[in-house]
Amino acid sequence: MPTPPIHRPVCNSRGSTIFLTGLPAAGKTTIAGALERWFVARDLTVTMLDGDVVRTTLSSELGFSREDRDLNIRRVGFVAAEVTRHGGIAICACVAPYDEARRAVRRTIEQVGAFILVHVATRLDTCEARDPKGLYARARNGLLPHFTGVTDPYEPPTDADVVIDTDKLSVDAAVLEIVNSLRERATGMVWP
Amino acid sequence: MPTPPIHRPVCNSRGSTIFLTGLPAAGKTTIAGALERWFVARDLTVTMLDGDVVRTTLSSELGFSREDRDLNIRRVGFVAAEVTRHGGIAICACVAPYDEARRAVRRTIEQVGAFILVHVATRLDTCEARDPKGLYARARNGLLPHFTGVTDPYEPPTDADVVIDTDKLSVDAAVLEIVNSLRERATGMVWP
Numbered sequence: 001m002p003t004p005p006i007h008r009p010v011c012n013s014r015g016s017t018i019f020l021t022g023l024p025a026a027g028k029t030t031i032a033g034a035l036e037r038w039f040v041a042r043d044l045t046v047t048m049l050d051g052d053v054v055r056t057t058l059s060s061e062l063g064f065s066r067e068d069r070d071l072n073i074r075r076v077g078f079v080a081a082e083v084t085r086h087g088g089i090a091i092c093a094c095v096a097p098y099d100e101a102r103r104a105v106r107r108t109i110e111q112v113g114a115f116i117l118v119h120v121a122t123r124l125d126t127c128e129a130r131d132p133k134g135l136y137a138r139a140r141n142g143l144l145p146h147f148t149g150v151t152d153p154y155e156p157p158t159d160a161d162v163v164i165d166t167d168k169l170s171v172d173a174a175v176l177e178i179v180n181s182l183r184e185r186a187t188g189m190v191w192p
Numbered sequence: 193m194p195t196p197p198i199h200r201p202v203c204n205s206r207g208s209t210i211f212l213t214g215l216p217a218a219g220k221t222t223i224a225g226a227l228e229r230w231f232v233a234r235d236l237t238v239t240m241l242d243g244d245v246v247r248t249t250l251s252s253e254l255g256f257s258r259e260d261r262d263l264n265i266r267r268v269g270f271v272a273a274e275v276t277r278h279g280g281i282a283i284c285a286c287v288a289p290y291d292e293a294r295r296a297v298r299r300t301i302e303q304v305g306a307f308i309l310v311h312v313a314t315r316l317d318t319c320e321a322r323d324p325k326g327l328y329a330r331a332r333n334g335l336l337p338h339f340t341g342v343t344d345p346y347e348p349p350t351d352a353d354v355v356i357d358t359d360k361l362s363v364d365a366a367v368l369e370i371v372n373s374l375r376e377r378a379t380g381m382v383w384p
Contacts, residue, residue: 015278047274058267061253075250079271082239086207088278 022120207276214312
């Protein structure tokens, strides 16, 4: 038997993408961050594709028209699919308001690994009451065109694998629910 | 000892990026394709980031100014780094004319795995004689602004790990030279 190589990292036998969708300020980034910590604490390698960050790199010149939003989600989906194909874990946290774009990502990724769609289903009035960046206020004042939930549509998913009500569930409980859902699907994954 | 999971794919213990740079029509895509087949034949998973393809997806709205070229290479580098981090193999085939952008990709990727820069150093007159898409002819006729080698600069790398002279080396010989160079660097990789 050959000597095992040094520094061999934990290797998932099956890659996975967790895609969180929801209104602005629904809590996607918070849950995504807690999920990332959960995996990293177990020596798993994670690629984080947070909408706000992606829009400064992969999609820095895109706007918020439907066409640009769809292209943004296609790019996120492309990277997540490659990560998944290589046995990694990708966490996407994007508003992703359009059903068809989300389904296209699912179709692509399910060819190469596990995919779960998580609807962070915080109610619009809760999101607007939180409004940590003051974006809802600006949108209501007509200063932000194409703002999802105010001047742009959000199509709630009918194919979500997990629905999180952040009014009722703590972040830790949400993470466990998502991880358990992934366990059912990523049957080839080596769980620590 | 736990039962090994089913369908466990070949897993590299250390990811790698092979970055091919060179003038338009230098032969980057041809060599990249042959490299990909070499790895796939050995059950290794490869992400191909070919410049022409990337420009229809990740960078569909970018032009050929220095700023846009650099942003394109940053995006390619971002995806390659994530693939490498997950233990995969990324092959990038891009003109990538600017030294600083190439070095930035190297710096990023060497933090997470192996990186080799391959200069496909076909002479300009050879590239122009090939001109499979007629782009050099159009550039000479003033129809293509910002065309590398004609109206835009190409900074030959001084830090190439492999230099390929396609006038002297067959595609197969180029692949072997690149693979051998990678073997020296990707010391943790499990070679079939």
